[in-house]
Amino acid sequence: MQSLQQKASEWSGVAPSDAFSIDETNLFETLGGIQPFIDLSTNFYSRVYEDDEEWFRSIFANSRKEDAIQNQYEFFVQRMGGPPLYSQRKGHPALIARHRPFPVTHEAAERWLHHMQQALDSTQSIDPESKTKMMYFFRHTAFFLVAGNEMTNQAQAPCKHAASKSAAVSDD
């Protein structure tokens, strides 16, 4: 059976070596601190919350935009070599578990990545080489979450191996 990482690579088209090229250098230091991450997440969520595609915008309807921005940039900062701001405030990122309430489908991943590409393109405080590395990481992670979402949903589906033929015997 394919691992989540293998599925993420296959579906995203991003090899693990590219996805984790963010770890070859310290991007937090390269970018000179926290501000570029705040710029990026603000830019990203401004697009998401104004998306013409209602089905995508509505996925974020239960979160305040300011909170979503902070959650995201604190995670990016800690993942890309900066202080562990996210974990100090919220604990382990546990990305698959935290995305469990949301429909993280292939289509949603592509829409998320579309906004992130546009946000990166218009964030001047990030240099082109760092943008390329970040986008590889985002693309791979997005499809890692799609794979995790599918696994979670399968785990919740009734298990056919254990199903009884008798309607009277149910494990619901």
Ligand code: HEM
């Ligand atoms: C694949 C499509 C994705 C969808 C549909 C999606 C959706 C969401 C939604 C609805 C939230 C809640 C907003 C909030 O209150 O913070 C969220 C949170 C978050 N997402 Fe995503 N996301 C996706 C991809 C990603 C990717 C690729 C990353 C990382 C590279 C990521 C990292 C996070 C983080 C760190 C949080 C905050 C979690 C928390 O503290 O509860 N997401 N996402």
